Amino acid sequence: MKAGQFFSGKDVRIKQVQKPIPKKDEALIKVSSAGICGTDMMIFFGKHPRAEAPLIMGHEFSGIIDSINGVSDFTVGDRVVIEPTISCGKCPACEAGQMHVCQELKLIGIDMDGGFAEYVTVPINRLHRVPKELSLSVAALAEPLAVAVHTVRRSSLKIGENVAILGAGPIGLLIGMIAKLNGANNIFISDISPYRLEKAKDLGLHPINAGEKDVVDGILSYTNGKLIDTVFEVAGTETTLEQTVKLIKTQGKIVVVSVFKNRPLIDLTSMHFNEISLTTTRCYSKDDFRTAIDIMAGGKVDISAVISHQLKIEEIEKGFSLMGEPDKSLKILIQP
Template sequence: MAVMKAGLYISEKNVVLGELEKPTLNEGEALIKVSYAGICGTDMMIYAGKHPRAKAPLAMGHEFSGIIEEINGESAFSIGDRVVIEPTLSCGTCEACKSGQFHVCKSLKLIGIDKHGGFAEYAAVPLNRLHRIPEGLSDAHAALAEPVAVAVHTVRRSNLKVGDNVVILGGGPIGLLIGLMAKQAGANQIIVSDISPYRLGKAKEFGFTALDAKEVNVTAEVLSLTNGIGADIVFEVAGTQITATQMVEVSKIQGQIVVVSVYKQQPAINLATMHFKEISLTTTRCYSGSDFEKAIRLMETGRIDVAPFISHQLPLEQIAEGFKLMENPDVSLKILFQQN
C-alpha cells in the first residue's frame, strides 16, 4: 500500500502531520500533486470541532492548486498541467442540479470536508472540478481562486450599482475580497468594520474606510459617513449577533442586505425595522462554475491581486503552527501550506 504524508484533523484543536493511503483513481478522476493549500474559515470550524459533517481523521483543505500526475478517463487536460480545484461536489439529480444551479445542490458536499482534500501530498479530484491555471498566474495565487470566487458570486448576487455606498461587516479574507470586488463593480465608498487592528490596517491599504468596532459605534459612524442615509448595500460577513443587529441599522431605506456568513447560532433579526425601511434581504452560498472562471480571469489580468492576503507560507509539516496562527486575527489573514 502506497502512503503519503497528510495534515490530519484528529480531534478538537488537534491537527498533526501523519499519513494516509495515497489515493487510487476512479473513472473520471485525476490525481493531483498538491502545490499550495490555504486555510479557510470552514477549516477553522472543523478544527474547533463544530462542523456537522467533517469526520476525523480528515485531510482538510478545499482551497488548493497542484499538478496533474495521473488521469483516469478521457479529458482535455494532460499530465503535467497546472490546475486549481473547484471543490464543490453536486449530486446532479436534485431540482437545483437539474436547473443548472449545482452550487445549491440539496446534498452539496466539498472536497476537504466530506472527503480528503488539499492538506496532503496528493488528492483525487473529479476531472470536471479542475480549472487550468493560466500562464503568468502563480500556483500560490491560484490556490486562492476559491475565496475570490466566493466574493465574485456574492457581489453578483447583490444589486450593487456604480456609485453605491457599501458597508462590509467583517474584515476577514472574504470580507476584504468582497470589498475589492465591490470596488471593481464601481462602489463609491466602501466601509469595513472589524475588531482586529491588523485586518483593519489591510482594509485601509485597500483604500477602504476602516471602523474599529471595539472603539466606535459602527451604526453611528456609518450614518455619519453617509449623511444620515445609510448604506445602499450591506454585506454581513462576521456571523455574530452584533453584526446581525448592525446590518439592519446601517442599511438605508430600501437598501439591500447580503448575508454571506454561515451562522453557528440562529440570530435575532429586527424584522419590524426591516419592514418599515423596506429592506431587501439576500443570502449567498459558494459560487457557480462561471464565478470560479471569472475569479481566475480577474487574478490572471491583475484586476484582483491576492498577494496582500497571504500572511504566511508554511510547509505542511507546520500544520499545527499554521492553525494556531490562524486563530489569531491580529497576525494572520490567509495561510498557505506549500508542498513543492
C-alpha cells in the same frame, strides 16, 4: 505521502498515509498550495456537522496533474486549481442548473479528503487550468475569490453605491475588492483587528475599528448621516446583524454571507417599514469560479494582499494556531 490529518477537536497532525490512486474519471494532483479557511477552523474545533475524522482537510488548493484516469482535455503536468463542490446532478436545484445549492452538496476537504497533503485525487470535471500569468500560490485563492464574486453578484450592486462590509477577514476583504472592481463608491469595512483593518486601508477601503467606536455612528459620520445602499454581513454575530438594519437605507439590500451557528434575532419590523431586501449567499457557480480566475489572471485585484503566511505542511499545526489570532493572520497557505 505526508498529510495533515484532523483527528478530533484541536487535533491536527502530520501523518504518513497511503498515496491515493485515481479512480475512473479522476486525476491525481500534486498539491502546490492549500488555504486554511473558516470552515477548516470549524472542523478543527470539532463543530462541523458533516466532517468526520480522520480527515485530510483543505478545499482551497492548486497543484499540478500527476496522472489522469479517463478521457480529458487536461494532460499530465498541467497547472490546475480545483473547484471543490460536488453536486448530485439529480435534485431540483441541480436540474435547474443551480448546482452550487444542490440539496446533497458535498465538498472536497470536508466530505472527503482534500488538499492538506502532498497528493489528492479529484474528479476531472472539478479542474480549472491556471493561466500562465498566475502563480500556483495565488491561484489557490480562486475558491474564496469565487465566493466574493458570487456574493457581489447576488447583491445586484450598482455603480456609485455606498457599501458597508461587517467583518474584515479574507472573505470580507475580497468582497471589498470585488465591490470596488464593480464600481462601488465608498466601501466601509469594520472589524476589531487593527492588523486586518490596516490591510483594508491599504486596499483602498474605509476601516472602522469596532473595538474603539460604534460602527453605525462611525460610518454615518463619514456619510453625513446618509444610509448605506448595500450592507454585507461577514462576521456572523448578532451585533453585526443588528448593525446591518441600522445602516441600510430605505429599499436597500442586506446580504448575509456568514453561516450562523445559532438562530439570530433580526429587526424585521424596521425592515418591513423600510422595504429592506434580505438575501443570502452560498458558495459559487462554475461561472463565478471561472470569473475569479480571469480576474486574478488579468491583475484586476491584488489578491496576494490577503496572504499573510505561506507554511510548509510540517507547520500545519502552527497554521491553525495562527488562524486563531486575527491580529497576526489573514489567509494562511499550506505548501506540501
